[in-house]
Amino acid sequence: MNEFLQSLTPIQTVGILLGIAFMAHIILAAVLKKVISHVSKTKIQWDDHLIKAISAPLKVLIWFGWIYFSLDAFKGQIEALNKVVEYIDIAPIFIVTWGIVRMVSGMENYMLERKTNVDNDSVRLFSRLIKILIVIAIALGIAQYLGFSISSLLTFGGVGGIVMGFAAKDMLSNIFGGLMIQMDKPFSTGDWIRSSKFEGTVEKIGWRMTRIRTFAKNPVYIPNSIFASIPIETPSRMTNRRIKEVIGIRYDDIAQIPAIVDEVEALLKAHKDIDQSESLRVYFNYFNASSLDFNVYAFTKTTSKDEYQRVKQQILLDVADIIAKHKAEIAYPTQTLHIQK
Numbered sequence: 371m372n373e374f375l376q377s378l379t380p381i382q383t384v385g386i387l388l389g390i391a392f393m394a395h396i397i398l399a400a401v402l403k404k405v406i407s408h409v410s411k412t413k414i415q416w417d418d419h420l421i422k423a424i425s426a427p428l429k430v431l432i433w434f435g436w437i438y439f440s441l442d443a444f445k446g447q448i449e450a451l452n453k454v455v456e457y458i459d460i461a462p463i464f465i466v467t468w469g470i471v472r473m474v475s476g477m478e479n480y481m482l483e484r485k486t487n488v489d490n491d492s493v494r495l496f497s498r499l500i501k502i503l504i505v506i507a508i509a510l511g512i513a514q515y516l517g518f519s520i521s522s523l524l525t526f527g528g529v530g531g532i533v534m535g536f537a538a539k540d541m542l543s544n545i546f547g548g549l550m551i552q553m554d555k556p557f558s559t560g561d562w563i564r565s566s567k568f569e570g571t572v573e574k575i576g577w578r579m580t581r582i583r584t585f586a587k588n589p590v591y592i593p594n595s596i597f598a599s600i601p602i603e604t605p606s607r608m609t610n611r612r613i614k615e616v617i618g619i620r621y622d623d624i625a626q627i628p629a630i631v632d633e634v635e636a637l638l639k640a641h642k643d644i645d646q647s648e649s650l651r652v653y654f655n656y657f658n659a660s661s662l663d664f665n666v667y668a669f670t671k672t673t674s675k676d677e678y679q680r681v682k683q684q685i686l687l688d689v690a691d692i693i694a695k696h697k698a699e700i701a702y703p704t705q706t707l708h709i710q711k
Contacts, residue, residue, distance in 0.1 A: 419476030547594030618661025
């Protein structure tokens, strides 16, 4: 066999290797197609993502083998190819690294598709960290293989990190701000958040900044470090919506106030959309300039804005009916002018 290979010219060797690589590619594609067809019928879904992730790197490895051995066949005749063959020895490491990163991405997609208690933002962050660690580890291994001192690189990296830290402290503070958001979970993607400076729905929590979509449909990009220095309200996580109204009655109807207040309170206590486990208050509490004011304070069971508005509207109309039923009127600003004769 060796004598046969030695008797071939480099061009013949390359041709034979091309045929072998082509056949290997066809066989691998057929095998992968069968495997994908089989695993797609199972209830387990993560294996589908893994098979798809490694398919492309395996095919690339086949064609890299053809390129490597083809160059090796010519290196005896072309001096420059000796160095090329030496340096492309590490190419499979890059291909394998690519395959591992694709596998991590596949598992990330699998976790994002599943309906679990794990937050999607946490899955993305964890996946990114794993990819970064894999790339750093491979890079250090390649540097060691090429003859660089790892300890020197780490020492230089430590000094360089201090210098870069001072030069890019804002960027680093944003990155750490993003990590704190992922760890503390003050809000997640899809949440409605509000502060004194902005309000909208969170669309993406990135490494450096968070993108929210305002109710005017404008995107706003906020550096993550901002969230560490301002209070953030997350209305989308509310348990109830509050009804808090002050209603004024004319001074002429002061005698009807006790009955009106009692009936409004009874209305709220009997209402099916009012949460009776939360605070509920109806009290006359203020002599205003043009009215006798009583407050209506309660919480609805719903957190939906539309449903809340419907419930509140019906309650206010019922309160108006109660006031009219007792021959009273809702007050409005008036002035009385007394003229002495």
